[in-house]
Amino acid sequence: MKKVAIVGCGGSGKSHVARELGRILDAPVTHLDAAFYDDEWNALPMDRFTDVQGERVAQPRWVIDGNYNSTLQVRLEACDTVVLMDVSTVAALYGIFSRQIRHGAGHKGNGVHNRIHWGVIKYVASYRRKMRPRVMAKIEEFGSGADVVLLANRRQTRRWLRKVAAEQS
Numbered sequence: 720m721k722k723v724a725i726v727g728c729g730g731s732g733k734s735h736v737a738r739e740l741g742r743i744l745d746a747p748v749t750h751l752d753a754a755f756y757d758d759e760w761n762a763l764p765m766d767r768f769t770d771v772q773g774e775r776v777a778q779p780r781w782v783i784d785g786n787y788n789s790t791l792q793v794r795l796e797a798c799d800t801v802v803l804m805d806v807s808t809v810a811a812l813y814g815i816f817s818r819q820i821r822h823g824a825g826h827k828g829n830g831v832h833n834r835i836h837w838g839v840i841k842y843v844a845s846y847r848r849k850m851r852p853r854v855m856a857k858i859e860e861f862g863s864g865a866d867v868v869l870l871a872n873r874r875q876t877r878r879w880l881r882k883v884a885a886e887q888s
Contacts, residue, residue, distance in 0.1 A: 720744060720883070722776065724794040724862075725784040726854055727804025728846035729839060730814025732876060736802060737784035743884045744782065749775050751785025769793060788853055795861035802868045803858070805851075810872065811843050 723740055725733045734750055741748035754771050755763050763771070769790050775781055776797035783794055795801065806814070815835060842850075858867060870876045 720800045720866075721746065721780045722798045723782045723800045723802060724791075724798040724865075725782065725802045725804065726786050726791065726858075727802075728786075728806065728808075728811040728850070729843050730811040730816075730818065731804035731806045732814060732870075732873065733784040733804050736804065736870070736876060736880070737782050739880050740802075740883065741782045743880070743887055744780065746780040746782050747775075747778065749781065749783045751783065751787050755785075755787065765789065786850070786854065788850065788857065791854065791857050792861045795857060795865065798862065798865050800866045800868065801858055801862050802870060803854070804876070805869045805871050806873075807871075808844060808847055811846065812840070815839065815843055 721744070723737075723744070723746070725737050725740075727733050737748045737750060740746070749772075751772075755768055757763075762768075768787075772783070772790055772793045775783060776794060858865075868879065870879055
């Protein structure tokens with residue numbers, strides 16, 4: 720496991736898993752929210768955002784977290800492992816609100832990018848029904864050479880991270 724793409728709903732724990740995997744694998748971590756948005760929530764032009772991801776995935780080791788379905792193919796074609804944070808809608812909603820309480824709003828420099836508004840809540844609430852099938856289709860189409868890990872809850876995630884850590888030592 721050297722090139723890991725982490726996808727899943729907002730609030731599912733992608734950034735936490737990315738930080739932990741980066742530490743365990745001694746690999747650089749890219750949080751796509753940090754690459755896409757500046758401090759005032761201005762978006763990077765999509766062609767530049769795609770180029771940034773291309774530069775990152777060309778490296779020998781990396782962990783990248785974030786959905787960005789429009790550029791998911793870039794990461795899927797280059798990764799050896801896909802981690803799908805496949806938590807329930809309730810768990811994801813809890814995740815976005817508890818993150819807001821713990822960290823506050825704004826950019827925190829560690830993958831925590833909080834901005835809760837009605838659009839974010841709607842996206843998280845409808846992710847499993849609308850976005851998850853699209854993500855799964857892209858994983859099947861572009862990630863066929865990768866190992867796929869589905870993590871359905873926080874306990875399973877902790878257990879998997881411990882297993883990866885043990886395998887690396």
